[in-house]
Amino acid sequence: xKNVKLQTHQLxxxxxxxxxxxxxxxxxxxxxxxxxxxxxxxxxxxxPVGFIGLENYINVLTxxxxxxxxxxxxxxxxxxxxxxxxxxxLPLAIIVNSKLVPRKDFFKTTYFLPYVTSTVAVxxxxxxxxxxxxxxxxxxxxxxxxxxxxxxxMGLGIKVALSTVLxxxxxxxxxxxxxxxxxxxxxxxYEAAEIDGAGTWRKHISITLPQLLPIIFFAVTxxxxxxxxxxEEPFIMTGGYENLGGDQNSGLTAAMYxxxxxxxxxxxxxxxxxxxxxxxxILIFNWVNRKVIDHFSGKD
Amino acid sequence: MRGTRFARIITYLVLGLFSLLFAFPFYYVFVLxxxxxxxxxxxxxxxxxxxxxxxxxxxxxxxxxxxxxxLNSLGIAAISTVLTIFFCTMAGFAFAKYKFKFKKQxxxxxIATLAIPGFLNIVPFYKMMVAFxxxxxxxxxxxxxxxxxxxxxxxxxxxxNSIPEEILEAGRIDGLTEFGLLMKIAFPLAKPGMAILxxxxxxxxxxxxxxxxxxxxxxxxxxLPVALSMLNSRVDNNMGGxxxxxxxxxxxxxxxxxxxxxQIIAGLTAGAVKS
Numbered sequence: 076x077k078n079v080k081l082q083t084h085q086l087x088x089x090x091x092x093x094x095x096x097x098x099x100x101x102x103x104x105x106x107x108x109x110x111x112x113x114x115x116x117x118x119x120x121x122x123p124v125g126f127i128g129l130e131n132y133i134n135v136l137t138x139x140x141x142x143x144x145x146x147x148x149x150x151x152x153x154x155x156x157x158x159x160x161x162x163x164x165l166p167l168a169i170i171v172n173s174k175l176v177p178r179k180d181f182f183k184t185t186y187f188l189p190y191v192t193s194t195v196a197v198x199x200x201x202x203x204x205x206x207x208x209x210x211x212x213x214x215x216x217x218x219x220x221x222x223x224x225x226x227x228x229m230g231l232g233i234k235v236a237l238s239t240v241l242x243x244x245x246x247x248x249x250x251x252x253x254x255x256x257x258x259x260x261x262x263x264x265y266e267a268a269e270i271d272g273a274g275t276w277r278k279h280i281s282i283t284l285p286q287l288l289p290i291i292f293f294a295v296t297x298x299x300x301x302x303x304x305x306x307e308e309p310f311i312m313t314g315g316y317e318n319l320g321g322d323q324n325s326g327l328t329a330a331m332y333x334x335x336x337x338x339x340x341x342x343x344x345x346x347x348x349x350x351x352x353x354x355x356x357i358l359i360f361n362w363v364n365r366k367v368i369d370h371f372s373g374k375d
Numbered sequence: 376m377r378g379t380r381f382a383r384i385i386t387y388l389v390l391g392l393f394s395l396l397f398a399f400p401f402y403y404v405f406v407l408x409x410x411x412x413x414x415x416x417x418x419x420x421x422x423x424x425x426x427x428x429x430x431x432x433x434x435x436x437x438x439x440x441x442x443x444x445x446l447n448s449l450g451i452a453a454i455s456t457v458l459t460i461f462f463c464t465m466a467g468f469a470f471a472k473y474k475f476k477f478k479k480q481x482x483x484x485x486i487a488t489l490a491i492p493g494f495l496n497i498v499p500f501y502k503m504m505v506a507f508x509x510x511x512x513x514x515x516x517x518x519x520x521x522x523x524x525x526x527x528x529x530x531x532x533x534x535x536n537s538i539p540e541e542i543l544e545a546g547r548i549d550g551l552t553e554f555g556l557l558m559k560i561a562f563p564l565a566k567p568g569m570a571i572l573x574x575x576x577x578x579x580x581x582x583x584x585x586x587x588x589x590x591x592x593x594x595x596x597x598x599l600p601v602a603l604s605m606l607n608s609r610v611d612n613n614m615g616g617x618x619x620x621x622x623x624x625x626x627x628x629x630x631x632x633x634x635x636x637x638q639i640i641a642g643l644t645a646g647a648v649k650s
Contacts, residue, residue: 194584
């Protein structure tokens with residue numbers, strides 16, 4: 076009797092965690108593995124029409140005019156929409172964390188709200204703000220004597236509008252991550268520096284930044300993984316697959332081109348190849364990020 | 376003393392400015408939702424409420440089955456939430472409170488899957504959904520993610536500290552089975568963690584767009600964000616209806632978030648502090 080009980084005790088945890096592994100095998104590993112197979116075929120919506128080896132990959136990387144363009148757009152938006160905002164988020168976190176601010180939760184809530192808002196709603200609102208004829212942004216520009224700009228129908232304007240949306244939506248998220256990191260730095264580090272006569276600026280450079288490096292790595296990694304997959308914002312803002320990212324394909328991101336290739340052009344094999352190339356690009360970027368952080372923490 | 380006063384003013388100026396930047400678009404969409412369709416876009420832009428809500432509502436409900444979309448979103452989010460809480464609490468209980476072979480490796484594997492980009496499996500996954508005849512059903516939006524890695528991570532973190540070993544031992548002596556321990560001891564004690572996971576899951580499901588667009592192409596069967604995007608891309612787009620639809624879709628999220636912001640933020644950023 077005791078033996079049986081011991082057995083269920085040993086077996087129970089495996090049963091409790093099994094749903095994850097079953098679902099991941101069926102809906103994760105299997106399709107991920109299968110997409111490698113599909114990427115080696117000329118695979119239309121109806122099915123495979125011939126094994127072509129690495130041709131999809133070669134075609135995407137050398138001949139296809141849109142793919143490299145889409146990677147370029149994605150990298151630009153990654154920088155202007157996802158990475159540069161860390162220079163806003165971290166100082167903002169330091170300010171919110173300062174002793175001068177009593178109601179930190181109010182600011183946390185306000186800054187974080189965009190992050191939990193649906194992308195569709197956000198883009199609809201910002202499309203309105205950036206409207207060429209009646210948008211609030213052009214109105215403000217005109218009040219200051221500037222000329223209105225057709226944001227959503229010019230290549231550059233599309234990038235500005237998309238970057239604005241991404242910054243608006245994610246600065247609060249990064250700010251809150253940094254705030255959590257700041258609050259975990261031991262206070263006596265700062266006290267020691269104060270005794271040595273270090274000013275505010277000095278303290279942040281020599282204590283805050285080094286202490287936060289692991290958090291910065293974490294936050295930037297999330298930004299890279301998320302930023303390289305940007306799809307919904309440009310998709311909705313530039314009016315779906317049909318426009319291929321608007322003027323000069325300026326809003327065509329790699330993920331959007333992948334989706335276009337699969338669900339609009341029906342070229343499933345090629346879309347699978349794009350997915351794997353994009354995955355490798357993300358791995359490289361994260362590796363670079365790791366190297367940069369290691370460099371600053373003196374690990375290499 | 377003068378220095379601190381100056382610093383205080385600058386601090387509040389900066390924080391106030393950012394608060395305005397983040398809050399204004401929400402205010403603005405509610406303002407525009409109250410102006411009739413042909414007057415939403417006007418120069419100078421509206422800053423105060425109009426009186427076109429009724430007209431906008433009529434247009435909105437005549438162009439998309441808004442109430443149906445609302446209920447679809449609600450149904451999918453509610454079922455996802457309940458199932459996610461159940462499966463993730465169960466797995467979290469195992470990782471937090473049992474000793475078993477390969478536990479560490481299995482847990483690290485679960486966490487590592489969080490870094491896999493969502494697009495990597497999308498093409499074959501779509502073919503699978505077609506083969507399963509799951510297109511235009513709620514299943515693709517509920518089943519694959521219902522034992523999600525993030526939820527398992529969150530519940531493991533939570534249960535490590537909230538369930539004392541002694542209570543589990545006492546339960547075993549009282550003759551509870553392992554499943555009994557889960558249902559009678561773990562679930563009640565994990566309630567605060569389950570609430571956080573539930574709210575986060577609900578918000579995520581409510582906002583999700585891409586998978587709903589792919590797997591629920593029919594306007595009758597689809598969710599709010601997809602219906603809004605359909606409305607947005609219509610040639611005869613009526614701005615009043617669109618703005619009202621958008622504003623209404625935000626209300627549940629704003630209420631839930633403002634009520635539970637502290638817990639939601641703590642839950643969503645749990646990974647940052649632990650990393």
